[in-house]
Amino acid sequence: MAYDKIRDPRRIMHVEGDMEVDYIYTAGIAGERFFVALRDKEKLVATHCDKCNHTFMPPRMYCDRCFAELSNWIELPPTGAIASYTITHEDNNGERLPEPIVLAFIEIEKTDGALIHQIGEVKPGALKIGMRVQAVFKKKSERTGALTDIRYFKPA
Amino acid sequence: MTVAIVGVGHTSFQSTTPDISFKEQMFEAAVKAYEDAGVNPRKDIASFLTAAEDYYEGYSIFDEFVPDQLGAVLRSVCTIGGDGLLALINGVMQIETGLFDVVAIEAHSKASDILTFPGIVTHGLDPIYNRAFNVHPYFVAGLEMRRYLHETGTTREQCAAVVVKNKQNALSNPSAAYAAKMTMDDVMNSEFVSDPLTRRDISPLADGVIVMVLASEEKAKDLSDDPVWLKGVGWCSDTPWIESRTWSTAEYARLAAERAYKMAGIKNPQKQIAFAEVDDWFSYKELQHIEALGLCENGEAGKLLEQGNFSRNGKLPVNVSGGRIGAGNLLEASALQSVLECVLQLQGRAGTRQLKDAETAVAQSWRGVPTATGCVAVLSSEL
Structure with missing residues (x-):
């Protein structure tokens, strides 16, 4: 619909632009505890709601069920079981990756939550839902207090 | 509820639209909708609602860029940071308050102007726990799809059948951008983006605009011979923590449907709903959403779809x-x-794809990865 339309595709004009925005993302009270324990002790920190009997992984300082503030912090070994996995072939620009990356939804033992992380030391064809896995950490000197302090999870 | 849709207008949906700006596209859809409703926006419409997300648009505070092309300058305007159905539901509520009797709803996509779509979606992921890997954000759908297949016994073939069906249906929709006679092999053999999710399991982006005019019962009867009534609405958000969601069922859709059905007096959706338009961003999501809407038992959608039920x-x-x-x-x-499809079908204006004797329909939406938010509306040709 228009009185007139452009018919010559060579005449079509546009301008290019971008929205450059940079941030820091605060880890927060729960995130701080989680990443310090990860970096310094190779442990995972969860929070437990006594009223709902629910263990949050990653930890949160509040319960999204009963809305209570949580203060029961639990340290756990970095082990779990694969609840789902995917073999990803594209990067976040939509370009083909040189090697596919295996990511898994890892249910962390003794919690009601999970971590999403890479899986290593296993061929994609051998992956199974239910497979027990454990974290493989970077050297202490290379850790920064981020999820990538875990290099990947491998079969336990 | 006593609110009806009394006019619809839309552009055709296209893979690219380099010759026309998003404002001109909105103008086109608005002109058509107002013509369809027989209203003059400068006199008859008191409130305008649009649905938009700044990052999809490339504007900060995009809300400010909508009034002129809708005939809404110096009127009550607001933008909903949600999908078009949430904007429509908010329009319904505005009328229900008695503050307005005619409102316009707009939603659009100028996806072909977005040069870094996966990057924008990646910024929807939790920055601390979910953004560490340089992978396409649809990995979340790959994870969800495998879990859904695992728990329900649904097969990749059944997901592929969704793609074949929807491409085939689009052949009879002159507005559709991606109609095709695609075979099961075309889908099954397309490359993996995030295994088990293939290229063809993913809906391709398109440009297009839809505008609707809503009216109160009294005004609707005045304006239209065949208004389409909103019988029930619901909307729901699950936790944003993807680590804490139920992965095999779409709980947001189930609860939104429960609320909409209750309002509409739908006790047995399989019997009372004639047809449905559900979100199929990814093939498996259509099956998951059919189940969440109670249109079959959990885990049965794939099998029933293969048998031709849907x-x-x-x-x-x-x-x-x-x-x-x-x-x-x-x-x-x-x-x-x-x-829009529900309205066209219920008014008998769906052309060669017109369904027979359809009186009540359900429309359901989902906002895509990584969200767990969606809306449901029940529509009927009968008040």
Whole structure:
């Protein structure tokens, strides 16, 4: 619909632009505890709601069920079981990756939550839902207090 | 509820639209909708609602860029940071308050202007726990799809059948961007983006605009011979923590449907709903959403779809429009595309894809990865 339309595709004009925005993302009270324990002790920190009997992984300082503030912090070994996995072939620009990356939804033992992380030391064809896995950490000197302090999870 | 849709207007949906700006596209859809409703926006419409997300648009505070092309300058205007169906539901509520008797709803996509779509979606992921890997954000769908297949016994073939069906349905929708006679092999053999999710399991992005005019009962009867009534609405958000969600069922859709059905007096959706338009951003999501809407038992959608239950001539047709997969993924506007199809069908204006004797329909939306938010509306030709 228009009185007139452009018919010559060579005449079509546009301008290019971008929205450059940079941030820091605060880890927060729960995130701080989680990443310090990860970096310094190779442990995972969860929070437990006594009223709902629910263990949050990653930890949160509040319960999204009963809305209570949580203060029961639990340290756990970095082990779990694969609840789902995917073999990803594209990067976040939509370009083909040189090697596919295996990511898994890892249910962390003794919690009601999970971590999403890479899986290593296993061929994609051998992956199974239910497979027990454990974290493989970077050297202490290379850790920064981020999820990538875990290099990947491998079969336990 | 006593609110009706009394006019619809839309552009055709296209893979690219380099010759026309998003404002001109909105103008086109608005002119058509106001013509369809027989209203003059400068005199008859008191409130305008649009659905938009700044990052999809490339504007900060995009709300400011909508009034002129809708005939809404110096009127009550607001933008909903949600999908088109949430904008429509908010329009319904505005009328229900008695503050306005005619409102306009708009949703659009100019996806072809977005040069870094996966990057924008990646910024929807939790920055601390979910953004560490340089992978396409649809990995979340790959994870969800495998879990859904695992828990329900649904097969990849059944997901591929969704794609074949919706592309086929789109052949009869002149507005659709991605109609095709695709075979099961075309889908099954397409490359993996995030295994088990293939290229063809993913709805391709498209440009398009949809505008609707809503009116109160009294005004609707005055304006239209065949208004389409909103019988029930619901909307729901699950936790944003993808680590804490239920992965095999779409709980947001189940609860939104429960609320909409209760309002509409739908006790047995399989019997009372004639057809459905559901979100199919990814093939498996259509099956998951069919189950969440109670249109079959959990885990049965794939099998029933293969048997033809949800085909155009089946017991309960789903996505006769082609959905996102066939008509094109219009981002926040696909939700209104679903409503549009319901309106056209219920008014007998759906051309060669017209369903027979359809009186009550359900439209359902989902906002895509990594969200767990969606809306449901029940629509009927009967008050």
